Structure formats: C-alpha cells, structure tokens
Amino acid sequence: MGNSQVIGIDLGGTAIKLGRFSQDGSCLQSLTIATPQPATPEAVFAVMVDAIAQIDPDNQTIAIGVGTPGPADATRRIAQIAINLPGWQNIPLADWLEAKIGKPTIIENDANCAGVAEAWLGAGRQFRNFILLTLGTGVGGAIILNGNLFVGHQGAAGELGLITLQADGPMCKSGNQGSLEQYTSVKAIRRLTGKEPVELGMLAQSGDVNALAFWAEYGRYLGIGLTSLIYVLTPEAVIIGGGVSASVEFFLPAVKAEIAQRVMPTSRAGLQILPAQLGNSAGMVGAAKLAWELIRNS
Incomplete structure (x- = not known):
C-alpha cells in the first residue's frame, strides 16, 4: 500500500476527468477528455478504457472509483440512471471495468463523490x-x-x-x-x-x-x-x-x-x-477516496 495508487474518474455530460492519486490524496497525474456524443454506455466505456491506459501506462494502480451523474445501486456497482446521458439504465459499469482492466472498481453518484472529497481534503x-x-x-x-x-x-x-x-x-x-x-x-x-x-x-x-x-x-x-x-x-x-x-x-x-x-x-x-x-476536481478526488476505501475494506 505504501506507494500504491488508485484512479478516480468523474464522468460528466461534457467531459470525463481522470486522476491518479496516492493515499494522502495527492494527484500525481490528471487527464480530461471530451465525453463522446452521443454519450451511450458503450461509447463512454470505450473512451474510459483508453484514458485509463493513458493515465496508468505502467499499471501501477490498484483500484478504480467512478463518479456518475445519477444514482448508483446499493452495491455501488451499477449506474442506475445517468442524468443527461442517453441509454444509461442499470449499466453494470463496475463489472465492465473490472473485466477489462482487472482492478476492483466502485461506482458512486458524482455529488456523493464531491461530498466525500470535501470531507477528506476540503x-x-x-x-x-x-x-x-x-x-x-x-x-x-x-x-x-x-x-x-x-x-x-x-x-x-x-x-x-x-x-x-x-x-x-x-x-x-x-x-x-x-x-x-x-x-x-x-x-x-x-x-x-x-x-x-x-x-x-x-x-x-x-x-x-x-x-x-x-x-x-x-x-x-x-x-x-x-x-x-x-x-x-x-x-x-x-x-x-x-x-x-x-x-x-x-x-x-x-x-x-x-x-x-x-x-x-x-x-x-x-x-x-x-x-x-475543491472546485472541479472534487468528483475525481472523492471517487479516488472511495477506491481507497474499497481496497481497505476488501
């Protein structure tokens, strides 16, 4: 755990923000990419996978947290609805990412992520x-x-x-x-x-x-x-x-x-x-904090 890192992702209607974070909340690298239009689950997933490869080329990270614009389910694995994104109904985004990237993944509503971030560092x-x-x-x-x-x-x-x-x-x-x-x-x-x-x-x-x-x-x-x-x-x-x-x-x-x-x-x-x-970075910071908690509790 000493120098391990996690990825925090903030999925928005216009942009997807990714950051690689250490345990104290330092952002070691960040990346913002345009949300594909139309932002269907498949299109978003594809660019997300590509962006993860860019931000973690040496495969140093141990978990992924994602903030989505809408409620997650009680298991924090499914994006139930994503407001303003077409076709997002009960999308098992954590399953998709884990299958493709091979790292434990947690999904949470973006405002909840921001709340977690402000509690942690803000x-x-x-x-x-x-x-x-x-x-x-x-x-x-x-x-x-x-x-x-x-x-x-x-x-x-x-x-x-x-x-x-x-x-x-x-x-x-x-x-x-x-x-x-x-x-x-x-x-x-x-x-x-x-x-x-x-x-x-x-x-x-x-x-x-x-x-x-x-x-x-x-x-x-x-x-x-x-x-x-x-x-x-x-x-x-x-x-x-x-x-x-x-x-x-x-x-x-x-x-x-x-x-x-x-x-x-x-x-x-x-x-x-x-x-x-924490301004615009709150979503990805909170997603990273939840990724750390996922590792700690597993």
Whole structure:
C-alpha cells in the first residue's frame, strides 16, 4: 500500500476527468477528455478504457472509483440512471471495468463523490456532519453523517436538489414539479434570466442592479430549500459547490437571512454555510477516496 495508487474518474455530460492519486490524496497525474456524443454506455466505456491506459501506462494502480451523474445501486456497482446521458439504465459499469482492466472498481453518484472529497481534503474536514449541495447543470447533494457518506436504503439518498420548493412549479426530469433544482441549477438560471451564471456573476461584480437583484432572489430560493434540509438533518455545516458557487458572495447573504428567519435557533445552533474548496476536481478526488476505501475494506 505504501506507494500504491488508485484512479478516480468523474464522468460528466461534457467531459470525463481522470486522476491518479496516492493515499494522502495527492494527484500525481490528471487527464480530461471530451465525453463522446452521443454519450451511450458503450461509447463512454470505450473512451474510459483508453484514458485509463493513458493515465496508468505502467499499471501501477490498484483500484478504480467512478463518479456518475445519477444514482448508483446499493452495491455501488451499477449506474442506475445517468442524468443527461442517453441509454444509461442499470449499466453494470463496475463489472465492465473490472473485466477489462482487472482492478476492483466502485461506482458512486458524482455529488456523493464531491461530498466525500470535501470531507477528506476540503471544506468539510473539520465537521462530522454536513451536507453538500452542488449547483451545476442540475443540483446534486451529499449527506455526511458521523463522518460517513449516507446513501440510504438502496444507495440513492442525498438527492437534495429534488426536494419540492413550489408544488405547482416547472416540471423536473425527476417527475417532481417545482423542485429546488428548477430554481437554482444552471438550466434554471438560463430559463429565468436568459443569461449564463458566469455573465450574471460578472455583472454583479460590476455593480449591475438587475444582476444583484437576481442573485438575492436566487439566494432566497436556495435558503428556502435549505430550510427543509436543515430541519431534517441539523448539520454542522452546509457546503455549497458546483459551478454556480463561483458567485456565492452575491447570494450567500440572502441564503443566511432566509435561514435565520425560517429555522428555529435550536435547529441551527452554530450552523456554518461555506463555499466548497475543491472546485472541479472534487468528483475525481472523492471517487479516488472511495477506491481507497474499497481496497481497505476488501
């Protein structure tokens, strides 16, 4: 185990990120490749195998972790659904990779991977209990309880972006209506403003009144969604990640104000709301951590 290494993979709709990691979480080499379009399971698997060969030419690694954009099953071997990827229903990705590469493999939801990463090396290090929200194309979540990732009865717990915010709001791919995701994802921001989050961040930076008002309203929605989660879980911290978190300074005050008003002090004693620290690499870092755990527990 001394100088052995694992591979962490973050499978996304536009890019696949791979990293080779040592036991302390140092990334020794990384690689990003375009996700094939259409991103069918077979096409993705083929480029993944090729990329693994590139990042581990001397076959030094002992396990593989993969974060996928959707829930894994309870055994962490099957990608049950991959949101925004066509044809992904109950794909036994761990079996495929093990058969081809010959290394133990674990699959987990990408937001769960990000939560594991933040707990290991990021903003969650000092907490035993926290929740992570990833504000991206969709809105994902992770729940860390007593230092462990909580995955629930069949592995799919922590879909924090799919809680109901408005009973009759816009339809969500999940089948829910008016989910938190429909007000706080990148897609939602485009629908609500016709602009990209990056653009709205730059406008807010320059003092644009409309952009600042948008982010205040955005923070209000996020705060209302978080209120439900805080009442249920009473975490020590809420960590905000994903691409939209780049503008956290503009919406955090509204989030905090909403929570202060709506959540009883007993349910939020000492609660911290913090930006995530690992950015775009969180998915592959967390996948690598789960690969290490797989080896340790086998």
